[in-house]
Amino acid sequence: MTKRLLLAVAAAPVVAAVLAPPSSAATTARFGGDDRWETAAEVSAFAFGDGADTVYIASGETYPDALAGGAAAAAEGGPVLLTMRDELPDATLAELNRLTPTTVRVLGGEASVSEEVVAAIEEATGAAEVVRIAGNNRYTTAVELSQRTFEPDVNNVVVVSGELFPDALAGGAIAAARGGPVLLVEHDEIPHTVGLELDRLNPDAITVLGGSAAVADDVVAELDRYTTGDVVRLAGLDRFRTAAIASAATFETADNPRDVDIVFLASGRSFPDALAATPAAALRDAPVLIVQPGCVPGVVRDEIERLDPDTIALVGGEGSLTVGVEGGDVCEEDL
Numbered sequence: 101m102t103k104r105l106l107l108a109v110a111a112a113p114v115v116a117a118v119l120a121p122p123s124s125a126a127t128t129a130r131f132g133g134d135d136r137w138e139t140a141a142e143v144s145a146f147a148f149g150d151g152a153d154t155v156y157i158a159s160g161e162t163y164p165d166a167l168a169g170g171a172a173a174a175a176e177g178g179p180v181l182l183t184m185r186d187e188l189p190d191a192t193l194a195e196l197n198r199l200t201p202t203t204v205r206v207l208g209g210e211a212s213v214s215e216e217v218v219a220a221i222e223e224a225t226g227a228a229e230v231v232r233i234a235g236n237n238r239y240t241t242a243v244e245l246s247q248r249t250f251e252p253d254v255n256n257v258v259v260v261s262g263e264l265f266p267d268a269l270a271g272g273a274i275a276a277a278r279g280g281p282v283l284l285v286e287h288d289e290i291p292h293t294v295g296l297e298l299d300r301l302n303p304d305a306i307t308v309l310g311g312s313a314a315v316a317d318d319v320v321a322e323l324d325r326y327t328t329g330d331v332v333r334l335a336g337l338d339r340f341r342t343a344a345i346a347s348a349a350t351f352e353t354a355d356n357p358r359d360v361d362i363v364f365l366a367s368g369r370s371f372p373d374a375l376a377a378t379p380a381a382a383l384r385d386a387p388v389l390i391v392q393p394g395c396v397p398g399v400v401r402d403e404i405e406r407l408d409p410d411t412i413a414l415v416g417g418e419g420s421l422t423v424g425v426e427g428g429d430v431c432e433e434d435l
Contacts, residue, residue: 126409128426132373132417136160137182137189139416140376144179144195146413147380154178155201156379157192157213157221161185163265163371164238165208168282170272170378171258172205172249175281179379182372183213188220196224205248208241209234238262239284239291246281246297255279257303259323260310263287265371266339266390267310272378273364273388274346277356278307288316290323298326305329309346311336339368340390340397347387347403356385362411363404364388365396365425373416380413388415394424395431 131142137160144152156173158166160182173180178201181192196204204221206213213232222230233248235241239262258275260268262284275282280303283294290298298306306323308315308331315333323331334349336342351360364381366374368390381388386409389400396404404412414421 126404126412128412128414130414130417130421130426132414132420133191134417135189135191136372136376138191139373139420140180140182141191141195143376143380143415144181144199147383148179148199151199152178152201154203154205155196155199156180156205156207157183158207158375159183159185159212160372162212163375164262164284165212165234165241166371166375167238167260167262167265167268167271167284168242168245169207170375170382171275171280171282172245173379174272174276174382175249177383180376182376183217185212186214186216188217188224193220193224196221201225201228204228204230206230206232207234207245235293239286240293242282242284243293243297246283246301250281250301252300252302254281254301254303256305256307257298257301258282259285259306259308259315261285261287261314264310264314266368267314267335267342269339269366269368269371269374269390270343270346270388271309272375273381273386274307274309274350276378276382277350277385285315285319287314288319290319295326298323303327303329306331307346308333309335310342336399340392341399343368343388343390344397344399344403347389348406351385351387352407358385360386360407360409362386362413363407363409364413364415365391365400365421366415367391367393367420369393370420373420377413377415391421391425392431393420394422395429396425397431401428401430
């Protein structure tokens with residue numbers, strides 16, 4: 101079989117003249133509190149109504165440690181909740197108490213989540229095992245998370261930039277659907293520990309999210325040594341198109357023919373809501389698509405129409421996603 105090294109896909113602007121809900125047959129639901137902490141808790145309550153044995157806690161103030169957390173949480177059947185560095189938000193505390201986990205995994209070192217917050221988590225969860233997962237940097241943290249969660253010979257590894265978050269926002273749901281972790285790379289280099297983890301995982305294939313501005317072509321070429329299968333780059337002209345292209349290549353395809361009954365929409369301009377949505381999306385075998393705060397890019401609208409879900413779930417309050425998104429307003433640049 102011929103081995104594909106690179107497949108880059110770029111979507112052209114979509115012309116859309118009718119401003120109607122993205123899918124006229126779909127029901128729209130919103131999971132959004134007054135802030136990111138409440139929103140993550142609401143998504144968790146929706147997806148994990150009966151509680152969860154394992155819960156992941158990540159910083160809601162910085163993104164690197166949470167980028168890989170969604171796929172790992174999905175693999176263990178639990179949510180991602182968010183915290184401040186020096187204070188455990190009330191909404192997160194209340195959801196922890198409701199979930200009654202036996203294990204809590206705290207992502208990142210003390211620069212992301214303080215020891216005082218870890219102590220508050222321990223107090224809140226009682227007999228639960230509270231484990232901090234942290235490497236020397238964001239790359240090794242993602243590696244440690246992968247090592248704890250995934251056995252060798254995984255189906256796929258999703259690789260994203262560890263320096264920029266936009267292309268990674270949809271990555272957790274893509275990784276969960278493809279049966280593997282999210283690992284981070286530098287723009288021009290695969291960190292040594294990441295290379296060692298790729299060797300251990302021995303993936304059947306590798307998927308790179310984002311264009312050459314995020315992950316250089318030389319890095320994509322170097323990834324070829326870590327798999328006997330394909331290395332495929334999924335990339336659009338911007339973050340919104342990249343997420344839509346990744347969804348189209350993953351959901352309701354020949355390899356994954358199951359119907360998608362729900363699609364999650366989150367802001368592509370910030371990271372917390374999309375990352376918290378990942379385990380909920382994975383539980384339903386669904387994508388996370390990203391939109392502008394006030395409108396739906398045409399290419400995203402088209403992907404929603406293709407999937408034809410029963411429910412469109414908006415993740416975030418009206419400060420993150422306005423009523424324009426809820427009404428299906430198409431962004432002006434796509435008209």
